[in-house]
Amino acid sequence: MRLKDKRAFITGAGNGIGKATAELFAKEGASVAVVDVDESAAETVADGINASGGKAVTIRADVTSEQDVIDAVAKAQDELGPINVLHNHAGILPPGDASILDIEERTIDIALAINIKGMMLVGKHIARAMRDSGSGGAIVNTASDLSIIALAGLCSYVTSKTAIPGLTRSMATDLAEFGIRVNAVSPGFTYTNMTAGIADNDEIMGPMKETYLLKQLGQPIDIAHCVLFLASDEAAFVTGAALTVDGGHVVT
Numbered sequence: 001m002r003l004k005d006k007r008a009f010i011t012g013a014g015n016g017i018g019k020a021t022a023e024l025f026a027k028e029g030a031s032v033a034v035v036d037v038d039e040s041a042a043e044t045v046a047d048g049i050n051a052s053g054g055k056a057v058t059i060r061a062d063v064t065s066e067q068d069v070i071d072a073v074a075k076a077q078d079e080l081g082p083i084n085v086l087h088n089h090a091g092i093l094p095p096g097d098a099s100i101l102d103i104e105e106r107t108i109d110i111a112l113a114i115n116i117k118g119m120m121l122v123g124k125h126i127a128r129a130m131r132d133s134g135s136g137g138a139i140v141n142t143a144s145d146l147s148i149i150a151l152a153g154l155c156s157y158v159t160s161k162t163a164i165p166g167l168t169r170s171m172a173t174d175l176a177e178f179g180i181r182v183n184a185v186s187p188g189f190t191y192t193n194m195t196a197g198i199a200d201n202d203e204i205m206g207p208m209k210e211t212y213l214l215k216q217l218g219q220p221i222d223i224a225h226c227v228l229f230l231a232s233d234e235a236a237f238v239t240g241a242a243l244t245v246d247g248g249h250v251v252t
């Protein structure tokens with residue numbers, strides 16, 4: 001088992017990619033804090049892990065609230081012990097996202113609050129906990145293929161996700177002395193609730209698939225496997241990197 005005896009904290013774990021990571025980490029021997037603003041979704045995931053013989057706890061937290069994050073880290077450590085793996089994943093495609101010509105202030109605020117500030121707050125408090133434990137750790141931030149290329153009409157999303165490889169390099173630089181590695185995954189289109197609004201639209205999906213070298217789009221488990229690699233000791237010599245997991249999208 002690749003995460004035997006590890007204790008993992010996963011945000012946005014109630015659905016989609018975060019859920020797949022939580023379930024995979026548990027199968028690989030980690031005990032898991034399933035953290036989400038949607039408590040009932042988190043509870044369903046944690047219950048499923050516990051029913052399959054794994055160990056998981058449900059934690060409700062809004063990553064944009066520093067107090068929620070502080071309380072969530074404390075609860076996770078009380079129930080599981082010192083956290084040594086983080087998948088810093090919670091994020092959204094902001095409703096009403098638009099071109100720079102039409103972007104509204106509230107859309108910018110939501111994108112920056114959840115996709116950047118939330119990731120920084122979780123990164124800060126988990127990194128402090130890892131430093132204080134004295135035994136290091138591994139952090140994986142979720143960026144996006146849209147941190148490398150842009151798509152029309154998604155100005156606030158593209159901008160917010162482009163910050164994540166920079167945050168990852170900054171955290172890797174600040175935390176190396178404490179034995180903490182920090183990397184990012186940059187997923188391409190993946191079938192989750194976030195993309196459900198366009199998954200049934202053949203006019204968008206048909207041409208989109210053509211731009212993926214592998215002629216297929218992602219499933220949450222495809223991303224989770226790469227998060228697992230970066231979180232595991234197999235990636236012991238990897239820090240500050242962003243791993244693109246996109247079926248070859250950005251190279252076309």
Ligand SMILES: NC(=O)c1ccc[n+]([C@@H]2O[C@H](COP(=O)([O-])OP(=O)(O)OC[C@H]3O[C@@H](n4cnc5c(N)ncnc54)[C@H](O)[C@@H]3O)[C@@H](O)[C@H]2O)c1
Pocket residue numbers: 011012013014015016017018035036037038041061062063064089090091092093114118142143144145161186187188189190191192193194195
């Ligand atoms: N699905 C894709 O195609 C794709 C591609 C690249 C990157 N991503 C990234 O993946 C993340 C979205 O995950 P998903 O695609 O599995 O979507 P999803 O909507 O299925 O899951 C996102 C989860 O995050 C939770 N969440 C949202 N705001 C939160 C907050 N403020 N505090 C705590 N939890 C919160 C939601 O409740 C939900 O459970 C984002 O970071 C997004 O940028 C997704």
